[in-house]
Amino acid sequence: MTTMQDVATRAGVSAKTVSRVFNDDPHVTEDTRERVQSAMRELKYVPNMLARTFREGKSAVIGIAVPDVADPFFAAVTKGIELAAREHDMAIVVTSLGDNPSLEQSIIESTVRRQIDGLIIAPIATDQSYLSRWQDSFPIVFIDRIPTKLNADYFVEDDFGGAFEATQHLIAHGHRRIAIVGDSTDVPTTRLRLEGYRAALDDAGLENDEELIALGSRDTDAAAQVCKNLLALPDAPTAIFSSNARFSTGVFPALQALNRTDIALISFGDFPMADVLQPSVSVIDQDPRQVGRVAAERILARIAAPTKRFRRKNVIPVKLIERQSCQSVRAPSASAAMQ
Amino acid sequence: MTTMQDVATRAGVSAKTVSRVFNDDPHVTEDTRERVQSAMRELKYVPNMLARTFREGKSAVIGIAVPDVADPFFAAVTKGIELAAREHDMAIVVTSLGDNPSLEQSIIESTVRRQIDGLIIAPIATDQSYLSRWQDSFPIVFIDRIPTKLNADYFVEDDFGGAFEATQHLIAHGHRRIAIVGDSTDVPTTRLRLEGYRAALDDAGLENDEELIALGSRDTDAAAQVCKNLLALPDAPTAIFSSNARFSTGVFPALQALNRTDIALISFGDFPMADVLQPSVSVIDQDPRQVGRVAAERILARIAAPTKRFRRKNVIPVKLIERQSCQSVRAPSASAAMQ
DNA sequence: AAAATCTATGTCATCGATGACATGAGTTGC
DNA sequence: GCAACTCATGTCATCGATGACATAGATTTT
Structure with missing residues (x-):
C-alpha cells in the first residue's frame, strides 16, 4: 500500500x-506538481x-437499514439512494434487519460504529427511541414506516389514502365483501392501511366484517394460507385487498391454485410481473426508487445545512394502476347484493 | 461523540x-472494570x-459491485453475501456498475479507496486488468461472470451446461426451430450460453440457423422487440431460449401481447412469479443466494489464510425447473419435421 | 533478604492525511 | 536598503484506538 x-x-x-497536489492547492509550482503527479502514477x-x-x-457513507435487501421494493429503494449518494461521492452501507424486531437495535448499532454520515431506515421494531442519542451526530431519515417513540424525518407512502383508494376501487366494481390480508398491525404502515380500508367501507355504508380482516401473517406462505382460509368461509369474500406487495406474491398463486381467479385482487405495492400475470394485478404503485432518492437527498441536505429546518413528515402520493384483476364484476353475490 | x-x-x-476493559483484557481488576463499564454506560x-x-x-468491509442492485438476481446475491459477512462482523458496501462498461474502473476505484478487505464483483467491462494492482492487498472474487485479462477466483454458474440442458429440453419436446435471445456476446456468460445452445443443437443433429440467434439486446424492452421480430420471420421459431432472466421478463410479455403463448419458452435464470405466470415458465435455476454466500465465504477464507491455496475456478451447477412453458409440443411444424 | 516474577495500570508512538503555523526565498515599494 | 508582503514548502500536532514498553507494587522463589 x-x-x-x-x-x-x-x-x-x-x-x-x-x-496539496492531491487536493489541487494552487500554492504549488507547476514543476513540483508534475514531479509529484508522476511519482503518484509510478507508485x-x-x-x-x-x-x-x-x-x-466522518466516513462519506450513508447507512441503509431495510427489512430485506432482496425484497424488490427495498432493492429499488436502495438503488434510488445509491444513485443520489453517488452524485455526492458517498458510498452506501447496506444492512438487512430481517424479521426479528429484537435484533434491530444491535444491527443498527454495529452500523453506526462505522461513523456513518447519515442513516436511512425502514424499521421493523416498534420502538426507535434508542436512535435519539445519535440524532445530533448525523441525520436520520425513516422511509416506508414512520418512527415510533422518536421524532425524525420520514418519507412514507400515503398508506391511508392508497388503501382507501384501493378499497373504494373494489367497491366501485361491485364488491361488497372485501377482505384485507397483511402483516401485523404492530407495523404502523399496516395499521394505516387498515384504517384506509375501513374508512372506504364506512364511506360506502358497508359493514366492517372482522372475519374479513386477516392481518398478522408473518411471511408470504402464511399469507397464502390465510387467503385459502378466507375463501373457505361460509360467506367468503369476493375481493381481496393485499396490504403489501410481498404478500401479494403469495396471495396470487394461492388464488390460482384454488382456481379462483374470479376473486378480485388489488395489491398495495407493485411487484414484478404483476402486469403480465393472468389476470394482471391492479396495484397501488409506490415508486420505490423515488422514495430512495428523496430520502437520500434529505440526508444530503441535512448534512449540507445542519441548522436549516425541513419538513419532518413527508407523505408521498401513490397511484392506482388499474389492471385486470378487479376490472369486471365477477362476484355474483356482490351483484345480487346491489339490487 | x-x-x-x-x-x-x-x-x-x-x-x-x-x-482493555472494552477488549476483555484479563489484566484489569474487577473493581476498575466495573467503574469503567458504568462510565461507558453513563456516557x-x-x-x-x-x-x-x-x-x-483494514475496514471490516466487503465491497460488492454488481451491474444493478435492484435486479432480483443480484439483490439475492447481495443478501447471500450480507448474511455470510455478518457472521464475521463485516459490513458490505454495495455499488451498482450500471450498463456503461467504461465507468466500471472508476466506480471500482472509488470503492477501493475505502480500504475494503475484499471485493466481490460481477463485472460489466471486458478488461479487469486494472484490478491486478490490488490483488495482493485484498482478495477479489468474481461472480456470475469470469474475469477478463486477470487471474482471480471466480464462482460462476454452469453457463454452458445450463444452456445445453435448456436447449436439449426444448428439443426433447419436439422443437426444431429454437431461437436464442440475449445480450451481447462480449459478455463471457452469454458467449458460453450460446456455445451450450449450439452444442445441444449439434448433438441433436439440428442446423444452427443464424437467423435464430438474436443476441445483442441492451435491455428488457429491446429483448421484447427482438422477440417480436423473430416471430415475424417467414420460418419463425417454435421455441425461445432466453439467455438471461432479466430479458425473460421482456420476452414473456411480448409473447403474451402477440397472443403466442404456444411458443415454448425457457429462461436461463429464475425470475419472480415465473411459477405463476400462464403458462408458468421453465427455467434454469441458479440459486443466487448461494452464489453470494460461497463468494463471501471465499473472501473470508482468503482473509483468514492469505497464503493458503484455493480452487480458482468454481462452477456452480444449475438445475432445470420444469414448468408449463415448454411442456407440450405445441409446434406443428416441429412435429411434422419429426416424421 | 535479595532476586525473580507477576499484576494492574500508565506513557508513548503509531496508523495516513491534513489543518495550523513556521520558515525562508523572492518581490515590491518608498 | 529595508520593511512589508507574497508564495512555495516544510514541521508539527491531531483525529481515536491500541500495540510496545515502562513502572511501581505485590507476591513468590531460593
Whole structure:
C-alpha cells in the first residue's frame, strides 16, 4: 500500500506537498506538481480514504437499514439512494434487519460504529427511541414506516389514502365483501392501511366484517394460507385487498391454485410481473426508487445545512394502476347484493 | 461523540485501561472494570470503528459491485453475501456498475479507496486488468461472470451446461426451430450460453440457423422487440431460449401481447412469479443466494489464510425447473419435421 | 533478604492525511 | 536598503484506538 509519504520521498518533497497536489492547492509550482503527479502514477498511489475520513470524523457513507435487501421494493429503494449518494461521492452501507424486531437495535448499532454520515431506515421494531442519542451526530431519515417513540424525518407512502383508494376501487366494481390480508398491525404502515380500508367501507355504508380482516401473517406462505382460509368461509369474500406487495406474491398463486381467479385482487405495492400475470394485478404503485432518492437527498441536505429546518413528515402520493384483476364484476353475490 | 478518553476521565483511569476493559483484557481488576463499564454506560460510549480499523489498515468491509442492485438476481446475491459477512462482523458496501462498461474502473476505484478487505464483483467491462494492482492487498472474487485479462477466483454458474440442458429440453419436446435471445456476446456468460445452445443443437443433429440467434439486446424492452421480430420471420421459431432472466421478463410479455403463448419458452435464470405466470415458465435455476454466500465465504477464507491455496475456478451447477412453458409440443411444424 | 516474577495500570508512538503555523526565498515599494 | 508582503514548502500536532514498553507494587522463589 502506497502512502503519501512514499510518494513524497519519491518526488523529493514533503508529504504535505503531496497532499496539496492531491487536493489541487494552487500554492504549488507547476514543476513540483508534475514531479509529484508522476511519482503518484509510478507508485500507483491510491488515497487512503479511511485516514482522511477518520480525521474528519466522518466516513462519506450513508447507512441503509431495510427489512430485506432482496425484497424488490427495498432493492429499488436502495438503488434510488445509491444513485443520489453517488452524485455526492458517498458510498452506501447496506444492512438487512430481517424479521426479528429484537435484533434491530444491535444491527443498527454495529452500523453506526462505522461513523456513518447519515442513516436511512425502514424499521421493523416498534420502538426507535434508542436512535435519539445519535440524532445530533448525523441525520436520520425513516422511509416506508414512520418512527415510533422518536421524532425524525420520514418519507412514507400515503398508506391511508392508497388503501382507501384501493378499497373504494373494489367497491366501485361491485364488491361488497372485501377482505384485507397483511402483516401485523404492530407495523404502523399496516395499521394505516387498515384504517384506509375501513374508512372506504364506512364511506360506502358497508359493514366492517372482522372475519374479513386477516392481518398478522408473518411471511408470504402464511399469507397464502390465510387467503385459502378466507375463501373457505361460509360467506367468503369476493375481493381481496393485499396490504403489501410481498404478500401479494403469495396471495396470487394461492388464488390460482384454488382456481379462483374470479376473486378480485388489488395489491398495495407493485411487484414484478404483476402486469403480465393472468389476470394482471391492479396495484397501488409506490415508486420505490423515488422514495430512495428523496430520502437520500434529505440526508444530503441535512448534512449540507445542519441548522436549516425541513419538513419532518413527508407523505408521498401513490397511484392506482388499474389492471385486470378487479376490472369486471365477477362476484355474483356482490351483484345480487346491489339490487 | 464520546471517546475512550472521555470514558477514561470519567472513570479516573487512562484511555488504555478503558481499551482493555472494552477488549476483555484479563489484566484489569474487577473493581476498575466495573467503574469503567458504568462510565461507558453513563456516557453512552460507542466505539469509533473508523479509528480502530484505520489503525489496522483494514475496514471490516466487503465491497460488492454488481451491474444493478435492484435486479432480483443480484439483490439475492447481495443478501447471500450480507448474511455470510455478518457472521464475521463485516459490513458490505454495495455499488451498482450500471450498463456503461467504461465507468466500471472508476466506480471500482472509488470503492477501493475505502480500504475494503475484499471485493466481490460481477463485472460489466471486458478488461479487469486494472484490478491486478490490488490483488495482493485484498482478495477479489468474481461472480456470475469470469474475469477478463486477470487471474482471480471466480464462482460462476454452469453457463454452458445450463444452456445445453435448456436447449436439449426444448428439443426433447419436439422443437426444431429454437431461437436464442440475449445480450451481447462480449459478455463471457452469454458467449458460453450460446456455445451450450449450439452444442445441444449439434448433438441433436439440428442446423444452427443464424437467423435464430438474436443476441445483442441492451435491455428488457429491446429483448421484447427482438422477440417480436423473430416471430415475424417467414420460418419463425417454435421455441425461445432466453439467455438471461432479466430479458425473460421482456420476452414473456411480448409473447403474451402477440397472443403466442404456444411458443415454448425457457429462461436461463429464475425470475419472480415465473411459477405463476400462464403458462408458468421453465427455467434454469441458479440459486443466487448461494452464489453470494460461497463468494463471501471465499473472501473470508482468503482473509483468514492469505497464503493458503484455493480452487480458482468454481462452477456452480444449475438445475432445470420444469414448468408449463415448454411442456407440450405445441409446434406443428416441429412435429411434422419429426416424421 | 535479595532476586525473580507477576499484576494492574500508565506513557508513548503509531496508523495516513491534513489543518495550523513556521520558515525562508523572492518581490515590491518608498 | 529595508520593511512589508507574497508564495512555495516544510514541521508539527491531531483525529481515536491500541500495540510496545515502562513502572511501581505485590507476591513468590531460593
